[in-house]
Amino acid sequence: MDIDVSRFNQLFFDECTEHLAEMERIFLGINPSDPDREELNALFRAAHSIKGGAGIFGFPDMVSVTHTIETLLDRVRHDEIALTSEMLNLFLQAGDVITMQLAGHRDGTMVDEQAIQSVCGELGAISANSLPALQPPRVDPVGRTGDSREAAAGSTYRIVFTPPPNLYTRMVRMEPIFADLATMGDFTLTARFAPHPEFPVYDPTRCLAHWEMILTTSCSAAEVVEIFMFVADEEEISIEQLPPVAMTAGRSSALAVDSPPVSHGKEAATTGATSGGLRGYDHATTHSTYGRRREEHVETTSIRVGVAKVDQLINQMGELVITQSMLAQSAKQLDPVQFENFHRSLSLLERTTRDLQESVMSIRMVPISFIFNRFQRLVHDLADSLGKRVELKLEGETTELDKGLIEQLADPLTHLVRNSLDHGIESPELRVTAGKPAVGVITLRASQQGGRIVVEVTDDGAGLNRERILDKAAQNGVPTSDSMSDEEVWQLIFTSGFSTADQVTNLSGRGVGMDVVQRNVTAMGGRVILTSTQGRGSRVFISLPLTLAILDGLLVRVGSETFIVPLNSIIESLQPRTAALNEVAPGQSTVHVRGNYLPLIRLGELFAIPEAVQRPEDAIVMLIDADGEQLALLVDELLGQHQVVIKSLETNYRKVAGTAGATILGDGQVALILDAVELVRLWRSQ
Amino acid sequence: MAKSPTEVKHRVSGDWTISGVESQFGSLNDTLQELAADRCKAMQVDCAGIDAIDMSGLQLLHLWMEYAKAQGVGVQLVNLPDCMQQTVRQLGLGPCFSGNSPVEG
Numbered sequence: 034m035d036i037d038v039s040r041f042n043q044l045f046f047d048e049c050t051e052h053l054a055e056m057e058r059i060f061l062g063i064n065p066s067d068p069d070r071e072e073l074n075a076l077f078r079a080a081h082s083i084k085g086g087a088g089i090f091g092f093p094d095m096v097s098v099t100h101t102i103e104t105l106l107d108r109v110r111h112d113e114i115a116l117t118s119e120m121l122n123l124f125l126q127a128g129d130v131i132t133m134q135l136a137g138h139r140d141g142t143m144v145d146e147q148a149i150q151s152v153c154g155e156l157g158a159i160s161a162n163s164l165p166a167l168q169p170p171r172v173d174p175v176g177r178t179g180d181s182r183e184a185a186a187g188s189t190y191r192i193v194f195t196p197p198p199n200l201y202t203r204m205v206r207m208e209p210i211f212a213d214l215a216t217m218g219d220f221t222l223t224a225r226f227a228p229h230p231e232f233p234v235y236d237p238t239r240c241l242a243h244w245e246m247i248l249t250t251s252c253s254a255a256e257v258v259e260i261f262m263f264v265a266d267e268e269e270i271s272i273e274q275l276p277p278v279a280m281t282a283g284r285s286s287a288l289a290v291d292s293p294p295v296s297h298g299k300e301a302a303t304t305g306a307t308s309g310g311l312r313g314y315d316h317a318t319t320h321s322t323y324g325r326r327r328e329e330h331v332e333t334t335s336i337r338v339g340v341a342k343v344d345q346l347i348n349q350m351g352e353l354v355i356t357q358s359m360l361a362q363s364a365k366q367l368d369p370v371q372f373e374n375f376h377r378s379l380s381l382l383e384r385t386t387r388d389l390q391e392s393v394m395s396i397r398m399v400p401i402s403f404i405f406n407r408f409q410r411l412v413h414d415l416a417d418s419l420g421k422r423v424e425l426k427l428e429g430e431t432t433e434l435d436k437g438l439i440e441q442l443a444d445p446l447t448h449l450v451r452n453s454l455d456h457g458i459e460s461p462e463l464r465v466t467a468g469k470p471a472v473g474v475i476t477l478r479a480s481q482q483g484g485r486i487v488v489e490v491t492d493d494g495a496g497l498n499r500e501r502i503l504d505k506a507a508q509n510g511v512p513t514s515d516s517m518s519d520e521e522v523w524q525l526i527f528t529s530g531f532s533t534a535d536q537v538t539n540l541s542g543r544g545v546g547m548d549v550v551q552r553n554v555t556a557m558g559g560r561v562i563l564t565s566t567q568g569r570g571s572r573v574f575i576s577l578p579l580t581l582a583i584l585d586g587l588l589v590r591v592g593s594e595t596f597i598v599p600l601n602s603i604i605e606s607l608q609p610r611t612a613a614l615n616e617v618a619p620g621q622s623t624v625h626v627r628g629n630y631l632p633l634i635r636l637g638e639l640f641a642i643p644e645a646v647q648r649p650e651d652a653i654v655m656l657i658d659a660d661g662e663q664l665a666l667l668v669d670e671l672l673g674q675h676q677v678v679i680k681s682l683e684t685n686y687r688k689v690a691g692t693a694g695a696t697i698l699g700d701g702q703v704a705l706i707l708d709a710v711e712l713v714r715l716w717r718s719q
Numbered sequence: 720m721a722k723s724p725t726e727v728k729h730r731v732s733g734d735w736t737i738s739g740v741e742s743q744f745g746s747l748n749d750t751l752q753e754l755a756a757d758r759c760k761a762m763q764v765d766c767a768g769i770d771a772i773d774m775s776g777l778q779l780l781h782l783w784m785e786y787a788k789a790q791g792v793g794v795q796l797v798n799l800p801d802c803m804q805q806t807v808r809q810l811g812l813g814p815c816f817s818g819n820s821p822v823e824g
Binding site: 200201202204206207208211212222223224226229231232233235237238240241242244246 | 737740741743744747748751773774775778779781782783786806809810811812814815
């Protein structure tokens with residue numbers, strides 16, 4: 034009978050990824066000269082969990098590498114060897130190796146065996162320099178380890194594992210479990226079989242075995258029990274601490290064969306053991322991972338759902354919103370008094386739909402720490418390779434945005450951080466000469482501002498060099514002028530192929546970066562703004578929509594066409610007086626509002642709608658904010674505020690200048706959603 | 720199986736993991752019936768042909784041996800392959816299979 038456990042592999046891959054991320058986070062932050070005990074234990078547990086899972090799911094290559102890490106970590110946390118920076122770097126590399134192996138099993142990607150051998154060899158060499166070289170644990174015929182740990186200061190436990198009858202059919206292998214226990218101390222193991230029926234009626238797939246173990250170890254009972262986390266439920270394991278005198282008796286009975294199984298579960302320690310004596314699992318200290326454990330804490334009330342399912346749910350939610358909107362539109366024709374109940378029900382439907390939409394949208398919202406946390410490792414490694422000293426500060430990590438945006442943001446952010454490291458932050462010597470601290474600072478900051486998310490990458494490096502940028506632009510044939518403002522000069526670096534780097538490094542300098550950053554961010558509905566002060570540093574702002582799916586907007590009519598103007602772009606609407614209007618050039622007007630003269634954009638002219646109202650005094654002027662620049666839009670009529678579902682024009686048709694997408698109104702008509710900044714750009718281009 | 724009133728030699732082979740134990744069980748059951756019919760007193764089981772074995776296979780083998788013993792037939796395993804010996808050790812089954820020979824000349 035074959036049981037396919039591969040369908041559970043994805044669960045292991047996901048959990049393993051989380052453990053690796055946690056290990057990397059701790060490796061990057063731990064102080065080697067005074068490592069925190071809990072962090073060391075957390076590292077050991079994570080490595081141990083990965084190894085256990087890899088063994089269960091049949092990935093011996095990962096078991097081998099993780100065993101090397103785990104053994105070294107165990108020695109560090111027991112103060113047998115000191116943690117060093119060199120060791121930390123090797124641990125990071127070993128984590129990369131396991132990640133590579135994981136990807137190999139999950140995605141079928143190539144695995145660099147040489148890198149694996151190299152890292153394992155170096156870790157082994159570190160271990161060998163202090164104590165005899167690490168060897169895989171051996172278990173002899175009576176279950177005694179070949180590399181017994183000195184257990185003078187440890188405890189002795191009697192452990193009985195009585196698995197359920199389906200242990201074999203679950204394809205569980207106990208060898209890695211017992212091998213793990215053998216590494217924890219002096220270990221004896223004996224298998225026994227329960228009384229069995231007559232052979233002719235025996236079911237060979239049914240497990241009749243149980244195991245009795247004696248383990249003398251410096252580990253806690255919780256750590257011992259944790260070994261079984263992947264294979265056993267709480268009621269299948271019993272562990273009791275033995276007093277030293279009981280240890281001998283326990284061992285002498287270990288050789289008996291076919292005696293009745295020891296009753297498991299709730300035996301108390303025979304001699305009134307100290308707080309180390311336990312029954313079953315110690316819930317206070319055991320940790321929940323995938324596998325067969327009774328789960329009690331908040332973490333286990335979540336379930337994993339594929340992104341595709343969430344996207345499908347959001348799409349269907351969007352369709353529901355559109356349908357509800359159509360229903361509301363149709364109901365407008367019904368007398369509100371005669372059809373009072375119907376209108377009331379529709380109001381309730383609208384409220385419920387809105388609540389449901391918010392709940393569904395929140396599923397996709399993830400904290401930006403999801404990508405921010407990746408940069409600790411990036412900055413650490415790159416600063417190291419460049420011989421620079423850099424501190425990375427993270428602010429606003431709990432700021433949430435749409436998961437789709439998070440993933441698309443990773444590459445642009447990575448490029449910006451690399452640029453800061455490579456071209457922004459100076460070497461320690463140069464910084465000190467300039468009167469700055471030797472350690473440069475790169476800050477990643479996220480915040481919600483109105484209906485958008487703003488992500489900043491700031492450094493206190495050398496800043497942009499205006500003259501070099503102008504020279505480079507001139508060399509590239511880009512028209513420039515000395516009278517250009519600094520902001521206009523900074524925009525030149527977004528030109529394709531632009532780079533003022535003296536050298537092309539592995540990191541940057543090929544001139545294919547900032548234009549791609551801007552293009553990627555724009556594709557997300559965002560924009561990039563760069564500011565810089567020579568000698569003091571640079572700051573890049575990325576402004577993104579909160580979510581790609583829905584929008585609060587104001588319906589406006591221009592001629593026979595309907596548009597949506599995002600609410601967060603609108604400052605106010607007014608009907609201008611003639612005296613407030615000024616024609617500054619043929620076809621170009623301004624409107625005077627509270628001391629400011631704002632350019633007037635006629636949407637009817639911009640989108641070639643001939644029947645649009647021509648006289649502003651007969652129409653409505655909407656004051657909008659386009660990333661800090663204020664302008665006035667001329668529309669015929671305001672139709673009302675709506676929350677609309679954004680449909681991509683690019684996906685369904687093509688990119689339309691001046692727009693952020695489209696939506697389907699309640700009457701079934703398609704309305705274009707205007708983008709303030711794109712609108713301004715379109716207007717200026719015309 | 721060589722026939723003798725007192726001792727027989729038997730070979731086991733193939734897959735003795737959870738994937739193959741059910742078919743091995745059938746074969747062992749038949750052997751037990753033949754042993755009873757032939758009134759054998761001892762049986763030597765050559766394990767050299769075992770390709771792979773796990774706890775389910777070792778359990779089966781052990782229980783078969785115990786049952787044969789209960790029928791008055793002494794069973795000795797010989798030529799245990801390395802994989803089998805290792806698995807016996809790793810699973811704490813040494814006492815169950817003590818007195819058997821890894822290799823017989």
